[in-house]
Amino acid sequence: MSPFPSPSVQDARTALAARLRELRLDAGITGKELAKRCGWSTAKSSRIENAVTPPSDADLRSWCAACGAGGQAEDLIAANRQAGAMYVQWKRLQRTGMKHLQEASTPLYERTRLFRVYASHVIPGYLQTPAYATALMSTIAGFRGAPDDVRDAVDARMRRSRVVHEGDHRFATLIEENVLHHRVGGAEVMAGQLGSLLASMNLPSLSIGIIPAAVVREQAMWMLEQFTVFDDVRIHVELLAAKMTVTAPSELDIYLRAFARLSDLAVYGAEARTVIVKAIDALR
Template sequence: MAVSPSSSAQQARQVLADRLADLCRDAGLTGREIAERCGWHPSKSSRIMNGRTPPSADDIQAWCRACGAENQMADLIASLRTAEGMWIGWRRMERTGLKQAQEARSPLFERTHRFRSYSSWLVPGLIQTYGYTEAVLRAVQRRRVEVDDVGEAVTARMERQRVLYEGGRQFAFLIEESVLRNGLCGADALIGQLGHLLTVGSLPNVSLGVVPMRPDRSRMPVEGFWIFDAEQVNVELVSGYLTITQPSEVGAYADTFAELAELAVYGASARALITGAMDSLG
């Protein structure tokens, strides 16, 4: 399990480590004795109990057998999987292709009622056109994914967009002005994407803000992120996909969203920036 920059993931790892240490104490064993029973170097059990080295599923099974706590195996391995899921490298997440990675997010979108999305790089996926999405996912596939299922992945993302129109959900999108002028899809497709932003921005359940480019900002751009209700944040980083559930961290992203929202323009002013970008493209 990769070490995550999120304290949510670190806390989950420490909780698991503490549970394993408790099993050891309850069995009347020392870390050295656990290592001997498992056939490990003594330092390994110490690193696991202190949360410095995450255990594997095999390690947990061996630990439980050594402590006579086989009935705890399934629950502890489930905790391991939860901690691992908070930080997923792109290679692991996309090893079977992009379609599955898209479909895996659908349940979260289905159960969320309030969405907040900030993007400093690209138009958010939920309001992308087919052509824009195809260009973005094709670039991802060429860079890091061996399986070519881009067509199916685009279809999966388009299907997910139905949440915009059902279930009484609320959406707040913030994008940097630079997003309106940069793209991977070429001028014609980008013009179509900008026209789609005008359409989506007119929906009664959608707030669309554009943060103008200016030399005297009070808050610089940050990495793109999504806030789902007030329960979870997802961040796409260069190295992987981060899930945050720690309330204090979710709150920090909510505060950041609010600060960036104060810098944005809306309504006619946002439409003027969008149409200006369209005009500059031809």
């Protein structure tokens, strides 16, 4: 039996173990020699390298030092922690519903000062109207078989969204034009949501850019999965099976560079308003 709680976590652990093996091979040392340099048993090295036993932070630092690759330790530690966090997110969704997920992330929203958000599928949560959030969460709960706590979850999301209006928070938001045309909850719900989006553009804490569907991406960036950057130190990536947490410095840099390129593709101010108004007109 796998020692890890889900295939996703096992895949992440296996990938980490493969990276550790590559470091050892690149250093030109055997598992026995690595164990000697780290001061532990050969069996422990084997268990870590074969993804049988998850390594600790100290284990990863020792492994990298033994291989002369100390500069890679922090990335590997972040990847190791991310693998564990992946399962926690999924388990919470399955066992306790969506209200708990909204409330669990509230402290992160409250302490974050700069949000960078790229929306390729749905309107970001902090800009959603109650009707839009209700329609969206109902669909998600039905698909994933989560407990039906949609009403409470929507209330929790609305409370979490107060950070847009309170405190010293800034939101740089990029929305793909197709999101404006993807109907969640029907025409009336979408009209209300798009009207609310227009009104939100007046908030001093928000910068909203719309990436036109017809924009030329050949030399810039392709459409990506939806993600949120919290103060340039943590990223949540929204996938079908899980919400992935990225903290590895090298991976953070990739998403930040992607966001910068996507920002260059967006239109702002009056041009963005025109795109949104056209989407509202298309509902009639």
